[in-house]
Amino acid sequence: xxxxxxxxxxxxxxxxxxxxxxxxxxxxxxxxxxxxxxxxxxxxxxxxxxxxxxxxxxxxxxxxxxxxxxxxxxxxxxxxxxxxxxxxxxxxxxxxxxxxxxxxxxxxxxxxxxxxxxxxxxxxxxxxxxxxxxxxxxxxxxxxxxxxxxxxxxxxxxxxxxxxxxxxxxxxxxxxxxxxxxxxxxxxxxxxxxxxxxxxxxxxxxxxxxxxxxxxxxxxxxxxxxxxxxxxxxxxxxxxxxxxxxxxxxxxxxxxxxxxxxxxxxxxxxxxxxxxxxxxxxxxxxxxxxxxxxxxxxxxxxxxxxxxxxxxxxxxxxxxxxxxxxxxxxxxxxxxxxxxxxxxxxxxxxxxxxxxxxxxxxxxxxxxxxxxxxxxxxxxxxxxxxxxxxxxxxxxxxxxxxxxxxxxxxxx
Amino acid sequence: xxxxxxxxxxxxxxxxxxxxxxxxxxxxxxxxxxxxxxxxxxxxxxxxxxxxxxxxxxxxxxxxxxxxxxxxxxxxxxxxxxxxxxxxxxxxxxxxxxxxxxxxxxxxxxxxxxxxxxxxxxxxxxxxxxxxxxxxxxxxxxxxxxxxxxxxxxxxxxxxxxxxxxxxxxxxxxxxxxxxxxxxxxxxxxxxxxxxxxxxxxxxxxxxxxxxxxxxxxxxxxxxxxxxxxxxx
Ligand SMILES: Nc1ncnc2c1ncn2[C@@H]1O[C@H](COP(=O)(O)OP(=O)(O)OP(=O)(O)O)[C@@H](O)[C@H]1O
Ligand SMILES: [Mg+2]
Numbered sequence: 090x091x092x093x094x095x096x097x098x099x100x101x102x103x104x105x106x107x108x109x110x111x112x113x114x115x116x117x118x119x120x121x122x123x124x125x126x127x128x129x130x131x132x133x134x135x136x137x138x139x140x141x142x143x144x145x146x147x148x149x150x151x152x153x154x155x156x157x158x159x160x161x162x163x164x165x166x167x168x169x170x171x172x173x174x175x176x177x178x179x180x181x182x183x184x185x186x187x188x189x190x191x192x193x194x195x196x197x198x199x200x201x202x203x204x205x206x207x208x209x210x211x212x213x214x215x216x217x218x219x220x221x222x223x224x225x226x227x228x229x230x231x232x233x234x235x236x237x238x239x240x241x242x243x244x245x246x247x248x249x250x251x252x253x254x255x256x257x258x259x260x261x262x263x264x265x266x267x268x269x270x271x272x273x274x275x276x277x278x279x280x281x282x283x284x285x286x287x288x289x290x291x292x293x294x295x296x297x298x299x300x301x302x303x304x305x306x307x308x309x310x311x312x313x314x315x316x317x318x319x320x321x322x323x324x325x326x327x328x329x330x331x332x333x334x335x336x337x338x339x340x341x342x343x344x345x346x347x348x349x350x351x352x353x354x355x356x357x358x359x360x361x362x363x364x365x366x367x368x369x370x371x372x373x374x375x376x377x378x379x380x381x382x383x384x385x386x387x388x389x390x391x392x393x394x395x396x397x398x399x400x401x402x403x404x405x406x407x408x409x410x411x412x413x414x415x416x417x418x419x420x421x422x423x424x425x426x427x428x429x430x431x432x433x434x435x436x437x438x439x440x441x442x443x444x445x446x447x448x449x450x451x452x453x454x455x456x457x458x459x460x461x462x463x464x465x466x467x468x469x470x471x472x473x474x475x476x477x478x479x480x481x482x483x484x485x486x487x488x489x490x491x492x493x494x495x496x497x498x499x500x501x
Numbered sequence: 502x503x504x505x506x507x508x509x510x511x512x513x514x515x516x517x518x519x520x521x522x523x524x525x526x527x528x529x530x531x532x533x534x535x536x537x538x539x540x541x542x543x544x545x546x547x548x549x550x551x552x553x554x555x556x557x558x559x560x561x562x563x564x565x566x567x568x569x570x571x572x573x574x575x576x577x578x579x580x581x582x583x584x585x586x587x588x589x590x591x592x593x594x595x596x597x598x599x600x601x602x603x604x605x606x607x608x609x610x611x612x613x614x615x616x617x618x619x620x621x622x623x624x625x626x627x628x629x630x631x632x633x634x635x636x637x638x639x640x641x642x643x644x645x646x647x648x649x650x651x652x653x654x655x656x657x658x659x660x661x662x663x664x665x666x667x668x669x670x671x672x673x674x675x676x677x678x679x680x681x682x683x684x685x686x687x688x689x690x691x692x693x694x695x696x697x698x699x700x701x702x703x704x705x706x707x708x709x710x711x712x713x714x715x716x717x718x719x720x721x722x723x724x725x726x727x728x729x730x731x732x733x734x
Contacts, residue, residue, distance in 0.1 A: 090615070096603035387598050394560055394595075396588025397616050398581065493560045497595065 112417030120425025137345030204292020236281025390496025410481030592661030
């Protein structure tokens, strides 16, 4: 029967090719969409975890009425060492962030002071590479790096003194006068206006808490994209069990909620695109098979007259559809995957415009990297094949119900 | 001739109903066909020959009466059972479009065996043997559109007898053939009847073929007008 099936397909070459394409194109398209969205999600994830959140943080649990200030976690260095020791943790650093008023002469501006360990902070901050004037901060001296925007607002430059007035709700007011050691070019003007980096010790003085921090930021080993989220989850779960009640683990989901919400709409979005494309593809299969049944009415009449069972007639058409469906789906998946691999071999898709510049500024690749996973390939190809074969049922069933005498009298 | 008929029709009636019109095609045909017979049914156009053959072949249902095949009433059979009966007990030769275009002569001949589930080697062997007996084995690997109408009808006969059915039903098998080819085809069928005992029942309105048959049933207006045994040449 397979021989006859293939000969029928070859006889109607044009129609077979059309059907093949009707199956191939949706699969190809969906695979490419998968590849693209994988790239976008990974990019969003990397951006978010790279820009300042890390993969997870250990913090003091939130307190009420603290405004934009974060609660202080005491003995931060002890906790930082403990997290750093954990299996699978690749990197940690300690941060103390607090809101402050920055002034020089009679000008002032509210800012957010980030106390960081300058030698460690590179994986979540790229400011060191954005210095326009002066140098980056160092652990062994007091000093601040400020954005270009802030330097203009306060009309100060490298070497000028900056007065910081910190007011942490837990420790009261602290004042500090430190020199500006560097000016950076911020990727976003909000950041340039409002974000100051100082060494951790300086921030601790401003907060008047020599052993405190607001967060221990960590990265997990071997996490290159959203495919590796399980690794983060495993560690945060383990850590959560070991922390005292006053401390909590916050993972990137809370730290970068936009990534999570994007990911949660992707599934339904891709599904609905898939439904539309697969629907159209199977309509074509349905239609071509109806044509085939009509065209072969006489032949079907003959076969049924000779005593072919209904099942046999149905099988014949399902096989015809099946060959095209499977061939087209696999082909489409391969073409889609090939395109993705090809684009990657050429270095990915350049991110255009401001977002590209932003990506460069935060130290990320300026290309979107497409990626496809085996299960996605399989899912796209298998679903299309299945839907196409299901669509073939209708005409196949209709063929099996033909009345032999009438079918044989049928004239095209 | 044995006493148990192969096929027995009992007051067989068929009315075609189209829109308001009701056409009585068969008005009560009662007859018997026996194993080993070589019978033709003749009659003017519209007399009901095709209708009778369709009913005997289980391709259509009568509106009255019944057919007993080897004693069993066909009216009791479901559609699927009728299909099975056609496959195992009956052979068919139609006026035209007998062959499946995408299959070769050999594959067409073996087709009913394939439907019956005979394994490939066996069905090829049997099909080849029949083609050789009918002298058309040189066309075995040709597709139907590459051979003449006369050859196509011979292949159809080969296909009809390959599974050794109880009876071969043929509706005007020579209608599209010229006289020489028609006589050839009938002689071929007659040879199978003589040498292998195959039972044939065919319709024709070509009087030149009628001196080849053992028995001639003449239909007029859906009724048997004459039923005569003949000395076949
Ligand atoms: N499907 C049908 N619907 C309606 N009427 C039909 C149908 N088939 C046959 N008839 C009518 O039934 C009658 C008998 O037709 P049938 O085809 O059996 O005759 P026939 O002897 O085979 O004629 P011919 O020699 O032309 O083939 C005719 O009047 C014909 O018009
Ligand atoms: Mg007729």
